[in-house]
Amino acid sequence: MRRGIAATALVAALALAATACGGGDSGDKADGPVTLTWWDTSNATNEAPTYKAMIAEFEKANKDIKVKYVNVPFDQAQNKFQTAAGSKGAPDIIRAEVGWTASWAKSQFLAPLDGTPALDKQDDITPSLLKQAQYEGKTYGAPFVTDTLALMWNKDLLKKAGHDKAPATWDELKTVAKDVKDKAGVDGFWLNNATYYEMAFLFGEGTDMVDAANKKITINSPEAVKAVDTSKGVLAADGVAKLDVTADAYAHMQDAFVNGKVAMIVQGPWELTNIYKGASFKDKANLGISNVPAGSTGKAGAPTGGHNLSVYAGSDKSKQEAAQKFVGFMTSGATQAKIALKNGTLPTRTSAYTDEVKAAPGVAEFQQVLATSAQPRPDLPEYSTLLGDAFAQNLTKIFQGKTGTQAGLDAIAGEFKKLVPDFS
Template sequence: MRHGITAIAVTAGLALTVAACGGSAEPSAPSASQASQAAADPASVSGTVTWWDTSDAKTEAPTFQALIADFQAKHPKIKVNYVNVPFSDAQQKFKTAAQGGNGAPDVLRSDVGWTPGFAEQGYLLALDGTPALEDKDDFLPGPLGTVTYKDKIYGAPQVTDTLGLLYNKALFDKAGIAEAPKTWAELKTAAQALKSKAGVDGVYLNPDSYFLHPFLYGEGASMVDTSSKKITVNAPEAVRAVEIAQDLVTSGAAAKPAYTDGYANMQAAFKDGKVGMIINGPWAAKDIFAGTAFKDPKNLGIAPVPAGSTGKAGAPVGGHNLVVYAGTKAPQAAQLFVKFMTSAESEATVAQKNGTLPARSSAYTQAVKADPVIAAFQEVMKTAQPRLALPQASDLLTPLSQNYIKILQGQPAQDGLNATAGEFVKLLPDYAKQ
């Protein structure tokens, strides 16, 4: 999985017929009687649940399909229609179906960045007080924040992730670096040592705005302030954050990034031992281990992203939630399905089979933490912060990415972020500029 960037679209051959789920798209919680019946007597609940799964059809979906079989054995009166929808198509496809009131699934595997927008548009059912959110406090705070919008909860976290600092231990040893850098200043020093002593580029920055977030969080910056309805992407804190990233490139501490296929170029350079450090998530580990520099998986170091001048490190929460369509004709069955698929047992199974991070604390069993990548990222998750809870949040990343590239190429940070703020006004006409 890659979050905040374009995912590879893979069409599944196992897709079943999509059940039409018409009805109102007004978000509301199920009635107390419905919720209590599903909680008190789940065996009495019947119905058909269509699930749009947006996971990779080849590498991840088989695990979820096996869990569906377990769910149906436990709930024989509930039938699950499984449909694998390519991630790249799912957001718009769900919007279109929900807007028309026909063809939307009962349950969707939603990227965390989509969930607030779907809630704002009235496409999701609030799940407060339903079986879907049983043991709610067991969810990690970061993932739980991604389903919370205007004091209601519109989904259950299924898997989570964040960005960490990945580094080549052998190159660190060659350069005489004893431990992972804890600040951006230390990272620059380490990068320069890697270049002078190990003969490789120190760090590679992906020029996508999702990967800019750790710099922003480290300076206490944000794209917008939702409480005051102000655009803050060009505030002094944000300028300082972007200038830190810009300096890494212009000083030569960081490799000059490719401005097309930035992610792929970053991965290739790192896994083949041509660069000592990158910022990436747990989803990248399998690809990294296929590289020549990581034939010994123990060579991969994983640490939290460095802190900025605030002294705090932060990275965005990624992952996926299970959300229920507001017009579902089977709310009780959908709630029970979400409950089962996001239970600690199910999330532990998914973690072991797919190598993803659970969104529940109790799912980090000893068996799950036997995977060193998961164990390391469990600690990294302590620095994870929920992304902007704004329907337009995903749209804001596009102009920020466009201008971030220009800044890394040498444009003054203030100019580039002022231009970004101008684009934000078009997306957020009721927000004030700095």
């Protein structure tokens, strides 16, 4: 979730906008099919093939619409779309992280979808996910997939350490991690220091980065200090892997987990497909999935993420209408069920949770986590941006001991004030 537009990103974005966007001349003949461009931000290896298959199915049933698929790396997509939309050259459809939707709607980059085929049968959509796609009373995204964070654990390794269930609190996790190190000879837990993952500690202390309802910055509150100190304590505990601040830290964590070099991580359902390919999880039943550990409040909390499909406001009428139809197809219950079975993602429609989908490895467990500990994001366009560089850099300094917890969080609060100046 990197923020800021570097010069190189601007150049790359404009180049991509000029060659693969829907706002300009698509080259369609007057009597030919409408050609749409879709920027997909999913994993190009594991998820994209399923989406391409769905496009083929849609085009077969809709001869007058063609969909040009472009996979854009997730960590580049936000900046690229903002740049392209600002120059009236964005794709007709984009798979947008839920935190981007309100911000882009505020910037008038997205077209409202209320009353269009993109949001057919709204009663079937999980209400909280629909709310996350709204801004000032209008809906600017069709919920496509949802997710949250859970504790994933290697059952065999925990069993070797004398534990048959996941730790329910962070203190219990430290105990289990030490036992795993002592008895199984591998690290017990790997802490991901990305800001999105730190939210589980904040929620566990009953706080957030901001109190949107009361327009108050809370990242440096006593509760937030306790949350960060809790994560520091976990990081320093026996049996916990050393902090990895390299550019490949995420990949290192995943590799360690799937190969049995670490017993527990906090992760989302987007990695299920990869995890089940790992040496330690050839037997899919070996993967445990449960709520993230609870903080001192006794309650576990994790952020609700996911992606919406949104339509670019700068596309002409014929393209917007075709895009609405395509979005409606891709986010329908029937299509989401097919995608869930192939990609291991969590649907946003009730009808997509068929018996077959619920029986798929990992899906039922994550559905339970969503119901018990996931917290929806507040209606704040800047919320996603708050998770960016200022938070990340200062959090890392705190973990490395280069600054104190309160001082580091005060620095983050100061940067937040620039993003939400009307907050106290």
